[in-house]
Amino acid sequence: MAQMQSDATRWRERALAVMPVGSSTNSKAPALLPEEPEVIVRGRGCRVWDDRGREFIDYRNALGPVTLGYADARVDAAIRAQLDDGILFGHPHPLETTTAELFCSLVPGAEAARFLKTGGEALAALIRIARAHTGHDRIVQIGYNGWLNSLAPGARVLPGATSAQVPGVPAALAELHHAVDWDDRETLDELFAAHGSQIALILVAADYPSVPGATDFYRHLRATADAHGALLGYDEMVTGFRVALGGMAEFTGVLPDLSVFGKGVANGMPLSVYCGRRDVLSVLDRGEVVVSSTYGGETLSLAAASATMSAMRDDGVIPHLHAAGARLQTGMNALFAAAGVELRLVGHPTCPQFVAEDERMLQTFLRAAFRHGLSFYRVVYVNAAHTDADIDETLQRVHAALAEVRT
Numbered sequence: 001m002a003q004m005q006s007d008a009t010r011w012r013e014r015a016l017a018v019m020p021v022g023s024s025t026n027s028k029a030p031a032l033l034p035e036e037p038e039v040i041v042r043g044r045g046c047r048v049w050d051d052r053g054r055e056f057i058d059y060r061n062a063l064g065p066v067t068l069g070y071a072d073a074r075v076d077a078a079i080r081a082q083l084d085d086g087i088l089f090g091h092p093h094p095l096e097t098t099t100a101e102l103f104c105s106l107v108p109g110a111e112a113a114r115f116l117k118t119g120g121e122a123l124a125a126l127i128r129i130a131r132a133h134t135g136h137d138r139i140v141q142i143g144y145n146g147w148l149n150s151l152a153p154g155a156r157v158l159p160g161a162t163s164a165q166v167p168g169v170p171a172a173l174a175e176l177h178h179a180v181d182w183d184d185r186e187t188l189d190e191l192f193a194a195h196g197s198q199i200a201l202i203l204v205a206a207d208y209p210s211v212p213g214a215t216d217f218y219r220h221l222r223a224t225a226d227a228h229g230a231l232l233g234y235d236e237m238v239t240g241f242r243v244a245l246g247g248m249a250e251f252t253g254v255l256p257d258l259s260v261f262g263k264g265v266a267n268g269m270p271l272s273v274y275c276g277r278r279d280v281l282s283v284l285d286r287g288e289v290v291v292s293s294t295y296g297g298e299t300l301s302l303a304a305a306s307a308t309m310s311a312m313r314d315d316g317v318i319p320h321l322h323a324a325g326a327r328l329q330t331g332m333n334a335l336f337a338a339a340g341v342e343l344r345l346v347g348h349p350t351c352p353q354f355v356a357e358d359e360r361m362l363q364t365f366l367r368a369a370f371r372h373g374l375s376f377y378r379v380v381y382v383n384a385a386h387t388d389a390d391i392d393e394t395l396q397r398v399h400a401a402l403a404e405v406r407t
């Protein structure tokens, strides 16, 4: 820690010297220095600390996964207990089965499940399984599905960015992927009119500001897929174990054929789950499709996932996220309105997104928020450790930050 503090403020420079982007995760690279932390060295509950000892009430939650809070005692105890017995073996560990059993008991439509490490990888598996099951090659993608699957011109290349070109992707592959904007039913219908018999999968990640009214669009996607012999897949990386335990499948009541979960499952440990209809996933049993990774059954993450999902099932986590998120969203929107600042937090209380008339205003506000000890991201994630007192303290700090934004 002493060594870290003596290096204060130079982490960004050092990182950029040795790492493209200065971070392995694009969205974590700080863009609002010097207010924004260059590095985070510790987290507990809903607070994090940077190398200079500055404390922040945190709404980034590692970009989603840390749903119970940093250094959660239940999850950490499960990891420590498993650590004493070993991390990874040459045969399956019982936790692989028991974690899959627990997961399938909580997620609607998950008749079977299997594990990988990242969302992008699990979504790539979904795409391959859907192609094998249907015999169709084309994939329709709505929203961001991880870097590995950003293949279509005009697709999301990050959660908040699209790209007209996809350098590094052969044209022959890119033309089999079709990016469709949220609720753009016209483009979707045109695509199905042109290529309906060749579409394997509609893969949808919910648009955060649109989550509350998403059900009708999901019904439309279900009907469209069914009418053309395509499968429907949900990317629940953010919405799973957050909007509801069973993500958008539970929230909308519209069941997918396949889905991928990740961020909410293991409180920060790297684990993704691909799951769905047993008859579709049985292309794996039959060996027609091989999806296999050395680390899928890594036990520390499985132990963390079992502890996290048990806590979420038993300890009222989702209602807490709804209540804390609503308190924050309502309070912040009232403060924005009172200050005459053109910013809004729009969407479901568990994952609302900043919507700004003018992007520069949002950057100015985020800078001021960092100055006042608040760490926000484009999507605002509450966790189970945010108490009413933490939210109220946040609102006081937002009030103070807004005074600086206006002057």
Ligand SMILES: Cc1ncc(COP(=O)(O)O)c(C=O)c1O
Pocket (backbone or CB within 6 Å): 063, 117, 118, 119, 120, 121, 144, 145, 146, 147, 159, 205, 235, 236, 237, 238, 262
């Ligand atoms: C909706 C969505 N899908 C997929 C991914 C990719 O997951 P990973 O970064 O674990 O590959 C993300 C990550 O931000 C995401 O938000």
